[in-house]
Amino acid sequence: MQPKQNIVHLPVYQPGKPIDEVKRELGLTDVIKLASNENPFGCSPKAKEAIASLLDQVSIYPDGGAVQLTEAVAAHLGVGTDQIIFGAGSDEVILMIARAFLVPGDETIMAAPTFPQYKHNAEIEGAVIVEVPVDADGKHDLKAMLAKVNERTKIVWICNPNNPTGTMNTDAEIRAFLDAVPKHVLVVLDEAYAEYNVSGQYPDSMKLLKDYENVISLRTFSKIYGLASLRIGYGVGRPNVIRSVNQVREPFNTTSFAQKAALAAIGDQAFIDSCREANTKGIRQLQAKFGELGLRSFEAHGNFVMVDVQRPGKPVFEALLRKGIIVRHDPSWGYPTMIRVTVGSEEQNSKFLAALEEVLSEVAVS
Ligand SMILES: *Cc1c(COP(=O)(O)O)cnc(C)c1O
Numbered sequence: 001m002q003p004k005q006n007i008v009h010l011p012v013y014q015p016g017k018p019i020d021e022v023k024r025e026l027g028l029t030d031v032i033k034l035a036s037n038e039n040p041f042g043c044s045p046k047a048k049e050a051i052a053s054l055l056d057q058v059s060i061y062p063d064g065g066a067v068q069l070t071e072a073v074a075a076h077l078g079v080g081t082d083q084i085i086f087g088a089g090s091d092e093v094i095l096m097i098a099r100a101f102l103v104p105g106d107e108t109i110m111a112a113p114t115f116p117q118y119k120h121n122a123e124i125e126g127a128v129i130v131e132v133p134v135d136a137d138g139k140h141d142l143k144a145m146l147a148k149v150n151e152r153t154k155i156v157w158i159c160n161p162n163n164p165t166g167t168m169n170t171d172a173e174i175r176a177f178l179d180a181v182p183k184h185v186l187v188v189l190d191e192a193y194a195e196y197n198v199s200g201q202y203p204d205s206m207k208l209l210k211d212y213e214n215v216i217s218l219r220t221f222s223k224i225y226g227l228a229s230l231r232i233g234y235g236v237g238r239p240n241v242i243r244s245v246n247q248v249r250e251p252f253n254t255t256s257f258a259q260k261a262a263l264a265a266i267g268d269q270a271f272i273d274s275c276r277e278a279n280t281k282g283i284r285q286l287q288a289k290f291g292e293l294g295l296r297s298f299e300a301h302g303n304f305v306m307v308d309v310q311r312p313g314k315p316v317f318e319a320l321l322r323k324g325i326i327v328r329h330d331p332s333w334g335y336p337t338m339i340r341v342t343v344g345s346e347e348q349n350s351k352f353l354a355a356l357e358e359v360l361s362e363v364a365v366s
Contacts, residue, residue, distance in 0.1 A: 006124065046265065051257050083237060115192075153185050161300075164306055205217040320339075
């Protein structure tokens with residue numbers, strides 16, 4: 001047997017450590033996970049009720065077209081029902097976009113570091129990966145990315161805010177990019193953290209969709225909506241783009257539980273507003289202490305902060321783990337002295353900051 005040549009080198013995805021595993025391995029009872037940008041406040045109680053109401057229907061296939069949810073999300077965003085496609089997380093929408101648009105030899109442009117699934121799925125399709133380093137502030141360097149566009153370019157991926165750096169590109173910057181990029185290029189705006197944004201300069205991608213035919217915005221119910229375990233996210237674009245992605249979609253790619261929970265969750269915007277407010281305070285709480293400790297961090301526009309701990313990030317990550325705090329450090333980011341921490345509840349943030357202060361005195365600056 002011989003698998004596809006372009007996948008044999010691919011790593012199997014390594015997730016952040018699950019809480020139970022950390023408890024078992026380190027003999028801890030109290031563990032806080034601030035590693036995967038999950039919502040520390042869970043999800044709307046209305047979403048939980050929706051899940052419970054479906055327990056008798058486990059044996060029935062879901063609505064493959066997600067009709068009710070499509071209508072609700074379309075109304076929420078002010079777009080047509082033919083402009084939305086759902087996936088098992090926006091991860092699956094990324095996969096479907098790659099599958100629908102990329103053939104071997106096509107070029108695709110992305111930042112480095114950024115969300116790994118663009119590269120992963122593009123490699124599976126045999127596309128040529130063009131990575132453009134983020135600038136010194138951790139932002140997408142859109143001018144440098146534009147300079148890499150040529151007639152072979154099929155897709156440009158813009159992660160906004162960028163995971164892992166947390167930085168964002170403004171509406172004006174994205175519009176300038178879209179004005180210059182040729183129309184044969186699909187521009188994917190991955191906006192997994194859009195609902196957290198309070199900058200006042202964040203792109204209104206529903207307006208962008210009116211002005212530019214070659215844009216698709218990706219959103220998810222995994223982050224501020226707190227439904228990560230159910231796996232549901234979506235793409236919003238012009239009908240012809242959405243149709244192409246729909247043509248490669250599996251028949252029942254999202255579950256009834258996910259659809260019903262998402263429907264209830266989108267109807268509870270008071271919960272979303274309270275999560276956004278707490279997150280904004282949490283970012284201030286973290287950055288204020290980082291400042292006191294003399295640590296520099298990138299601007300944070302999602303629900304996580306990337307901070308320079310001024311010593312190797314791996315031993316800091318490990319020492320925090322021994323204190324029951326799971327954060328993220330990944331050597332492939334190219335920032336050996338940085339860690340990424342999800343904004344938790346005020347209490348979780350305080351525990352993390354106290355642990356970090358102790359760890360900084362234990363791990364030598366090298
Ligand atoms: C978390 C995340 C996603 C995917 O989340 P799903 O759970 O698959 O919806 C997509 N993009 C970015 C940048 C993310 O951080």
